[in-house]
Amino acid sequence: MKNILHYSKQIVVFIACTVVFAAVVLSAFFREDTPSPTSFLSENAVLIDIFFNSDDNTENITYAQLYSLFEEQPELTVIKPYNGGYFTGMQIFSNNPNFSIPHYASENDIFNKSSSLLLLEESIKDYTVTDINGKSLFMLNGKEHEAAGFYKSNSAYDYSFVSNLYSFYKNNNTVNCEQFYIDCGTATTDFSKKIDRLFSKGDSKYNVSVRRNIGSKALFHGDFENAVIFASVILVIIIVCFGATVYIKIMIGKRSKEIFCKFLCGAELSIIRREFINEFAIIALIGSVTGTLMSIFLNFFSFHIVMIKISCIIASAIIVPVLIFLICLLVQRLVFPKENELQRRIRE
Numbered sequence: 001m002k003n004i005l006h007y008s009k010q011i012v013v014f015i016a017c018t019v020v021f022a023a024v025v026l027s028a029f030f031r032e033d034t035p036s037p038t039s040f041l042s043e044n045a046v047l048i049d050i051f052f053n054s055d056d057n058t059e060n061i062t063y064a065q066l067y068s069l070f071e072e073q074p075e076l077t078v079i080k081p082y083n084g085g086y087f088t089g090m091q092i093f094s095n096n097p098n099f100s101i102p103h104y105a106s107e108n109d110i111f112n113k114s115s116s117l118l119l120l121e122e123s124i125k126d127y128t129v130t131d132i133n134g135k136s137l138f139m140l141n142g143k144e145h146e147a148a149g150f151y152k153s154n155s156a157y158d159y160s161f162v163s164n165l166y167s168f169y170k171n172n173n174t175v176n177c178e179q180f181y182i183d184c185g186t187a188t189t190d191f192s193k194k195i196d197r198l199f200s201k202g203d204s205k206y207n208v209s210v211r212r213n214i215g216s217k218a219l220f221h222g223d224f225e226n227a228v229i230f231a232s233v234i235l236v237i238i239i240v241c242f243g244a245t246v247y248i249k250i251m252i253g254k255r256s257k258e259i260f261c262k263f264l265c266g267a268e269l270s271i272i273r274r275e276f277i278n279e280f281a282i283i284a285l286i287g288s289v290t291g292t293l294m295s296i297f298l299n300f301f302s303f304h305i306v307m308i309k310i311s312c313i314i315a316s317a318i319i320v321p322v323l324i325f326l327i328c329l330l331v332q333r334l335v336f337p338k339e340n341e342l343q344r345r346i347r348e
Contacts (some may be wrong), residue, residue: 001169010285011247015321018243019291020298022236022316028311029229035159037079037090040101045077045183046192050199052176061206063171069198070165071095073184073191075263080165080180082140087124089161091140093168096184104151104162111164118145118163125150143167147278175199175206237323244324248280248331259337273336280328284321292317 038045051062070078070093079095092101092111099111104119118138120128128136128147136147136198138161145163184191192210199206252259255276264271292313 011244011251011283012097012290014247015284015287015324016294019234019288019313019316019320020294020325022147023231023242023291023295024336025232025311026237026312026316029233030309030312034105035101037081037130037290040099041077041181041183042185043179044185044188045187046154046194047179047211048192049211050175050178051207052174052208053205053207060174063173063175065198066175066195067093067165067171069194073187073194075187076178076182076184076191078165085332087127087160089159089163091165093165095119098208098264101162109149113164114169116140116143116145116164116166117148118161119149119151120147122150124160127275132218138163141167141171142173143171153175156225166318185299216341234258240320241327244327245331248328249335252276252335256337269337273332276332276336277329281325284325284328287323288317291320293304 070076073095075096075098076098078092080091082089094111105154110117118140120138125136125147128138131137136145139145140161140163145167152268163208170247182188182191182195190309196208196210199208259272259276295308295313295316299313
């Protein structure tokens with residue numbers, strides 16, 4: 001083993017890149033899906049769209065009136081998606097004791113408290129403002145929200161914040177265009193009719209749209225993503241097997257003279273094979289370590305563009321070199337020079 005890397009620079013790079021690719025794909029396959037509002041709601045939930053299409057003197061509905069309607073309904077959960085210029089999030093009202101979103105909050109009653117609270121994704125906590133009392137505040141709906149806590153996301157596309165809807169309490173601003181999910185179990189249909197009546201009374205120019213079966217499209221989209229990721233995993237395995245086979249054949253072909261010279265000098269073929277396997281084990285180890293370091297570098301210095309779980313890095317760093325080493329054992333048995341062939345070459 002004068003120079004292990006002399007014939008094997010390509011296979012080291014190949015193993016390293018395969019480890020990185022496998023770690024990324026596995027992380028995507030076992031990712032924590034970005035929670036959509038529908039994932040926190042029952043099958044009875046509906047999506048309500050409210051449109052305001054008049055500038056005349058007709059009666060306007062305020063957020064305070066809408067919030068009062070929420071408070072009157074028992075076991076109600078309202079989720080309002082927020083898409084701002086820089087942040088996304090969810091605003092929630094819930095007086096349902098069974099409602100919880102443990103990914104964000106351990107206290108289930110945070111969304112029915114008489115104060116404007118919010119949970120921020122840790123990476124944007126610097127956007128908060130600290131008041132004279134040392135509280136971290138975040139402006140939302142024209143009202144200060146106290147940052148009740150921070151959470152660390154595993155997804156680059158996770159919600160940046162989650163807050164309650166208490167800023168709607170006694171808010172006399174006119175409801176313009178709004179979209180929110182409501183869920184109060186079997187009473188959801190009747191409650192959606194109450195909202196429709198609120199915005200349709202008198203000469204109101206509001207239009208209210210109620211949509212059901214809101215989760216089916218998201219479910220299909222998630223299934224499609226998983227199918228693509230699963231196909232990528234199969235593709236990784238095929239690439240590993242095919243690439244390793246080609247490289248090992250090339251390596252053995254390049255070292256055929258070396259193998260013959262060792263055999264000619266009296267070395268047993270089994271010892272030459274064992275030496276080759278030991279060398280390849282070291283090559284696989286070097287490639288695995290290199291791939292692990294590359295994955296860690298991507299994970300910490302990619303600014304959340306690539307999310308690689310440490311557990312997936314470890315699994316890839318073990319599975320990929322072991323798989324390639326097993327392929328090496330199989331290929332070297334098939335293409336390694338046979339003893340009778342070497343004997344024939346000596347006689348010649």
